[in-house]
Amino acid sequence: MSTTTDAPKTRGKAGPGERLADWTDGRLGLYTLAKANMRKIFPDHWSFLLGEICLYSFTILILTGTYLTLFFVPSMAEIEYDGPYVPMQGVMMTEAYASTLDISFEVRGGLLVRQIHHWAALIFVVGLLFHMFRVFFTGAFRKPRELNWLFGWTLLILAIFTGLTGYSLPDDLLSGTGIRFMEGAILATPVIGTYLQMFLFGGEFPGHDIIPRFFVIHVLLLPGIMLGLVAAHLILVVYHKHTQYAGPGKTNTNVVGMPFLPVYMAKAGGFFFLVFGVITAIAATVTINPVWVLGPYRPDQVSTNAQPDWYLGFSEGLVRLMPGWEWVLPGGYTLNLGLMIPLGVFPGMLVLIGLYPFFESWVTKDRREHHIAERPRNSPTRTGFGVAWLTAYVVSLIAGGNDVWAVNFNLSINAITWFCRVGFFVLPVLAFIATRRICLGLQRRDMEKVLHGRETGIIKRLPHGEFVEVHEPLPPERLYTLVAHDQQKPAELGPETDENGVRRKISPLERLRVRISRGYFGEHAQIPKPTAEEYRAITSGEGHH
Amino acid sequence: MAALVVLLLALAATGGLYAAFAPADEAKADDAAQSLAIEEGKRLYDVGCSSCHGAGGQGSSDGPSLVGVGAAAVDFQVGTGRMPMQQPGPQAPDKPAVYTQAEIDQLAAYIASLGPGPAQPNPSAYDPAEGNAAEGGELFRTNCSQCHNFTGQGGALTHGKEAPGLDDVDPRYIYEALLTGPQNMPSFPDSTLPEEQKQDIIAFLQEVNTSESENPGGFTLGGFGPVSEGLFAFTFGIGALIAVTVWVGARTAKARKS
Numbered sequence: 001m002s003t004t005t006d007a008p009k010t011r012g013k014a015g016p017g018e019r020l021a022d023w024t025d026g027r028l029g030l031y032t033l034a035k036a037n038m039r040k041i042f043p044d045h046w047s048f049l050l051g052e053i054c055l056y057s058f059t060i061l062i063l064t065g066t067y068l069t070l071f072f073v074p075s076m077a078e079i080e081y082d083g084p085y086v087p088m089q090g091v092m093m094t095e096a097y098a099s100t101l102d103i104s105f106e107v108r109g110g111l112l113v114r115q116i117h118h119w120a121a122l123i124f125v126v127g128l129l130f131h132m133f134r135v136f137f138t139g140a141f142r143k144p145r146e147l148n149w150l151f152g153w154t155l156l157i158l159a160i161f162t163g164l165t166g167y168s169l170p171d172d173l174l175s176g177t178g179i180r181f182m183e184g185a186i187l188a189t190p191v192i193g194t195y196l197q198m199f200l201f202g203g204e205f206p207g208h209d210i211i212p213r214f215f216v217i218h219v220l221l222l223p224g225i226m227l228g229l230v231a232a233h234l235i236l237v238v239y240h241k242h243t244q245y246a247g248p249g250k251t252n253t254n255v256v257g258m259p260f261l262p263v264y265m266a267k268a269g270g271f272f273f274l275v276f277g278v279i280t281a282i283a284a285t286v287t288i289n290p291v292w293v294l295g296p297y298r299p300d301q302v303s304t305n306a307q308p309d310w311y312l313g314f315s316e317g318l319v320r321l322m323p324g325w326e327w328v329l330p331g332g333y334t335l336n337l338g339l340m341i342p343l344g345v346f347p348g349m350l351v352l353i354g355l356y357p358f359f360e361s362w363v364t365k366d367r368r369e370h371h372i373a374e375r376p377r378n379s380p381t382r383t384g385f386g387v388a389w390l391t392a393y394v395v396s397l398i399a400g401g402n403d404v405w406a407v408n409f410n411l412s413i414n415a416i417t418w419f420c421r422v423g424f425f426v427l428p429v430l431a432f433i434a435t436r437r438i439c440l441g442l443q444r445r446d447m448e449k450v451l452h453g454r455e456t457g458i459i460k461r462l463p464h465g466e467f468v469e470v471h472e473p474l475p476p477e478r479l480y481t482l483v484a485h486d487q488q489k490p491a492e493l494g495p496e497t498d499e500n501g502v503r504r505k506i507s508p509l510e511r512l513r514v515r516i517s518r519g520y521f522g523e524h525a526q527i528p529k530p531t532a533e534e535y536r537a538i539t540s541g542e543g544h545h
Numbered sequence: 546m547a548a549l550v551v552l553l554l555a556l557a558a559t560g561g562l563y564a565a566f567a568p569a570d571e572a573k574a575d576d577a578a579q580s581l582a583i584e585e586g587k588r589l590y591d592v593g594c595s596s597c598h599g600a601g602g603q604g605s606s607d608g609p610s611l612v613g614v615g616a617a618a619v620d621f622q623v624g625t626g627r628m629p630m631q632q633p634g635p636q637a638p639d640k641p642a643v644y645t646q647a648e649i650d651q652l653a654a655y656i657a658s659l660g661p662g663p664a665q666p667n668p669s670a671y672d673p674a675e676g677n678a679a680e681g682g683e684l685f686r687t688n689c690s691q692c693h694n695f696t697g698q699g700g701a702l703t704h705g706k707e708a709p710g711l712d713d714v715d716p717r718y719i720y721e722a723l724l725t726g727p728q729n730m731p732s733f734p735d736s737t738l739p740e741e742q743k744q745d746i747i748a749f750l751q752e753v754n755t756s757e758s759e760n761p762g763g764f765t766l767g768g769f770g771p772v773s774e775g776l777f778a779f780t781f782g783i784g785a786l787i788a789v790t791v792w793v794g795a796r797t798a799k800a801r802k803s
Contacts, residue, residue, distance in 0.1 A: 046787070046794030053786050087678040087752045104761065115762060122778035123786065130783060173686060173695060174770060263798045274789045282782060287762030288774050293753045294695045295686045303690040304700030304708070310775025401772035406701035408767075412635070413701040 042264050043244035043257035047138075050131040052268060056275040057124035058230065064117040065166075065219065071107050073099040074169065074215035076208040085292050093171075093296035096211045100170040100291050115283035121163050122288075123279060125311040128156045132353075136386050138373035140243045141357040143366070148236040151229050153354040158226050160311050165218035167289075167309050171211055174289070176297025177306045179210060181316075188339035206299060243373040246484035248477045252371045305404055314349070314393050317400030318342035321420045353389055363516050364488060377446070378485045380439035381520045387435040388428035395423045436525070443527040446482045449474060450530045451538050473539065483529050490525075491517035579654065586655025589648055593629050602659045607633075614725065615662020616653035621721035623649045625714075627728075635705035636728050663724045663734070670740055671720035676748030685746050688733070697754040698768045702729055712754050716747045 014022070025031045042048070075095040081088045083098070084105050103110035132152060135141055141149040164182070168175045183205050187193045202209035241255050250256045258264055295301070308316055324338035360382065376383040398405065399420035406413040453471035460470050474482070491514045498504050519525060591600070597608030604610030611619075622628040626640040644652065653665060669675070686695065694700050697711030706729050711719065723743050726732025733743070752758065766773040 044794060044797050046790040049790040049794055050787075053783075053790065087682050087749060090679045091683060111761060119778070119782065122774060123782045126778050126783045127786070130787075173690075258798055267793060267796075271789070271793050274793065275786060278785045278789060279782075282777075282785075285763045286777065287760060287765050289770075290760075290762050290765070290768075292761075293768075295682055298686075301686040301690065303686070303695040304692055305694045305698065305769050305772070307771040309771045310778065313771070313775060397775075403701040404769050404772040406705075407699050407707050408769075410705070410707075412703075412705035414704050 037238065038259070038261040040238060040260040040264075041255045041257045042242050042260065043250075043255055045245060047134045048242060049271065050127060050134050052271055053127040053275055054124055054131055055230065055234075056272045057120045057127060057279065058226070059272070060120045060276055060279060061117060061124060062223065062227075064113045064120065065223075067113050068103065068110075068117060069219055071099060071103050071110065072096070072169070072215075074212045076171065076206070076211050088292065088295075091296065094211065096169060096171040097291070097296045100172070104292055112280075112283060115286075115288050116280055118288045119283045119286075120279050121166065122309060122311075125156070125159050125163060128152075128159055132156065133386065133390070136353075136356070137376040137383055138243070138245075139370065139379055139382065140373050142370040143361065144240055144369050145236075145243075146357045146361070148233060148240065149357050150354065151233045151236065153350075155226060155229050155233065157350060158222050158229070162218060162222040162226065163309055163311055165214040165222065168214050169211060169218060170289075170291045171297050172289075172291040172294040173297050173301055173303060174291075174294050174306055176206070176299075177302055178308050179297075180205065180299070181308075185339055185343050188336040188343065190335065190340070206297070241371065243371050245375075245481075246372050247481050250372070252369070255371070305407075307400060307404075310397070313400035314396040315343070315346040315400075317396035317398065317402075317420065318345050320402055321396065321399040321417055321424060349389070349392065356385070363491075363513060363520060365491065365513075366488070372484070374485060377439040377442040378487075378526075380436045380443070381525055383439050384432040384436040388432040391428045391431040392424055395420050395427055399424075440525075440527055443529075447527055447530050450479055450482050451535060479535075485529070487526055487529060488521045490514075490521040582651045582654040583658045585648075586651035586653070586658075589644070589652050590655050593643075594652075597630070602656060611656050611659060613660035613662045614656060616657040616665045617663040617721045618725040618727065619653040619656045620649060620665050621718055621725060621727055623652060625718055636707070639709065663721075666717065666720050666724070668717070671716040671744065671747055673716055673744070673748045673751040676741070676744035676746070678745070678748045678752040680742070681745030681747065681749030682753075684738070684742055685749050688738070689746070692730075694768070695770075696768055697750055711750055713756055714750075716751070719743075719747050719750065 021030065073095040077095050078092050079095055079098055081091050081093055081098050081101065083089070083101055085101055088101060100114075103114055105111070135145075135149065135152070164178070168179050183197055183201065186197045186200065189196060197205070200210070200213070201207045202213075242257075244250050244255060244257070247256075258267075294303075307313060319339060319342045322338050322342045325341075327335040327337055329335060376386075399417065402413050402416045402420070405411060405416055453473040456470045456472050458470040460468050462468060493506060493511065493514050494504065496503060590598075590602070594602075594608075594611075597605060598611050599605045599608075602611040604612075619628075622637075623644055624642055624646070626642045627637040629643060630637045631640065642649075650665075656662075657664065685693075685697070689697070692700050692702065692708035693711055694708075699710030700708050702708060708730070720743055722730060723733045723738060723746070724735075766777055
């Protein structure tokens with residue numbers, strides 16, 4: 001290269017690495033970017049890594065999914081199978097199913113990659129749920145993170161539908177039954193159902209279009225949107241900075257932890273390989289969706305124990321616990337309530353959890369930023385709501401597998417269904433009450449620990465014969481951690497009349513808000529945390545207990 | 546006249562001698578053995594079965610009539626231990642057989658004597674080697690999987706009844722169950738499902754649903770599909786990963802002393 005440079009050569013020639021860095025900086029502004037982010041601090045706690053499990057399983061899904069697309073044929077053209085799997089030889093099947101068999105039996109590493117892909121998908125959504133509930137129970141969705149909560153929530157919804165479309169692709173008898181179920185759900189939509197079904201399937205069920213269409217949705221459309229949302233989610237995490245648990249030196253305005261480079265880079269990189277390793281170990285030893293024994297999809301065949309993958313299990317359960325009511329309107333139009341109602345409750349439950357942060361901020365009217373993650377016990381009502389939601393969710397999951405439970409535990413499927421029907425309404429209420437009480441009990445225990453110290457288990461006999469247990473005062477950093485949370489005051493309606501004695505107008509909505517707020521923060525909803533005066537009063541009287 | 550008397554005497558003597566010395570024929574011996582078996586079978590029946598099925602197999606409020614169910618039904622029900630029933634319940638589950646095969650044959654002979662029904666099949670009828678597993682798979686998915694699951698893992702029916710799992714069931718019992726339709730199962734006589742098709746189904750089950758069947762994917766988790774897979778992901782899957790997060794989370798860089 002014969003370029004001439006006029007750069008001053010006072011310090012001798014820079015090394016190749018530095019020159020490369022200079023070159024890149026001149027074009028990408030690398031230095032400013034690195035300076036801002038290389039020393040980004042992340043707090044240390046295992047529960048903050050749940051989101052990383054999701055991120056890494058998503059990466060694994062993209063990597064393995066790309067490999068699978070090299071061999072998968074998204075076509076519903078019928079062929080006769082002549083591959084190595086004996087029980088399918090000579091059976092007519094779609095190219096989609098045949099190519100899935102080929103991936104499983106003929107492509108090198110195909111079965112392993114298929115199983116990694118499917119296990120990673122299940123674990124991805126489990127991880128999303130765990131991550132979401134970590135954020136929920138610690139109140140990490142509060143200002144300024146409400147939008148990021150919505151991004152994450154949208155990712156969950158998209159993950160569910162990406163999973164559904166992927167599960168359907170092999171066109172085996174199980175997934176075909178799932179598509180048939182979905183078709184039924186679409187048909188149950190009032191007025192537009194039949195049009196929507198014809199539009200999606202390109203004709204009568206099953207047609208020849210649904211697999212190629214699902215393929216495009218599964219490999220391009222949804223993952224593309226998800227990738228964008230993941231990026232936005234991460235950018236917001238960096239922008240907001242990570243929440244941290246209360247502790248000495250940790251405030252609402254700082255982040256205590258390790259820098260991104262080199263510590264977190266190494267940890268996160270290593271963690272990626274650990275997640276990949278665990279999922280690969282599972283995939284290498286445990287079968288998932290053995291499509292070869294299920295047979296190709298034919299609309300005239302069906303099997304018992306046919307369920308969707310677990311993340312749609314609760315929608316399946318809602319349908320199974322709903323009585324099969326239908327209502328024929330005058331004029332001969334049938335409303336299929338047995339499907340319409342549960343398929344309305346299904347998005348309803350998701351929307352409920354998605355919009356919760358906005359509900360809470362409406363109740364609290366709290367405009368402050370929150371960067372300290374709360375302990376679930378210090379917000380009993382929120383924790384109660386979360387557990388109630390999870391209870392309803394788990395009850396519908398159980399209902400979704402009612403036949404499998406029945407046959408494995410020798411129970412009556414009717415009894416399970418009735419248990420779930422009643423349980424869906426009753427158990428969340430009981431769970432709410434129980435959780436709230438447990439939280440209050442734990443708050444009392446914290447107060448007791450702060451004021452009286454830790455129980456040592458040592459029994460001391462006093463000179464006059466009385467036995468007492470020796471309590472050991474907590475170290476100051478524990479004391480701080482236990483009382484660091486702030487306790488909101490319940491909202492008040494204010495005086496009935498204004499300064500002129502005229503009755504103030506208070507909207508019914510505001511009255512409702514005040515009542516809810518009392519439920520959240522009233523005297524029966526939280527234990528006042530010990531004050532410094534109480535602490536001094538008790539600790540000064542040495543020897544008392 | 547004398548000649549006529551001599552002739553008659555000669556005829557009577559020949560006939561009498563023939564009757565006395567002629568070898569007893571096979572059919573007669575079989576009949577005797579058969580009636581013995583029926584007799585023994587009746588004795589067993591009176592002790593073990595009659596309290597529910599009635600003294601003459603005519604049935605009662607506690608058990609159905611056995612007239613015309615055939616020897617195959619007895620061989621299946623008693624051979625798999627379903628009968629005699631241990632206790633009243635939604636249906637009779639299989640358990641270790643109470644009677645020996647010889648006793649079962651005697652019971653079967655007695656029940657068969659009550660009315661015509663399907664006989665015990667020849668071993669060649671249910672030989673899995675005779676069937677085509679691929680054809681059997683299609684037949685199985687069309688006729689059986691609604692209750693028994695894709696691969697014969699079994700499934701729930703109403704009110705605690707169930708279609709039992711078919712793993713490692715003796716081909717003879719599968720054949721007899723198809724033939725006689727025990728308990729809640731519909732029967733598939735040769736007029737609806739010919740013998741070759743029954744063999745195909747047996748061949749398919751032998752291929753995919755025995756303890757010796759190949760499982761290319763690893764542990765099957767019971768073969769119940771997404772429910773057991775989801776449960777595994779929710780317990781072992783995320784459990785292992787959370788253990789890893791705790792391990793990673795607990796390991797951090799130490800502040801350098803300076």
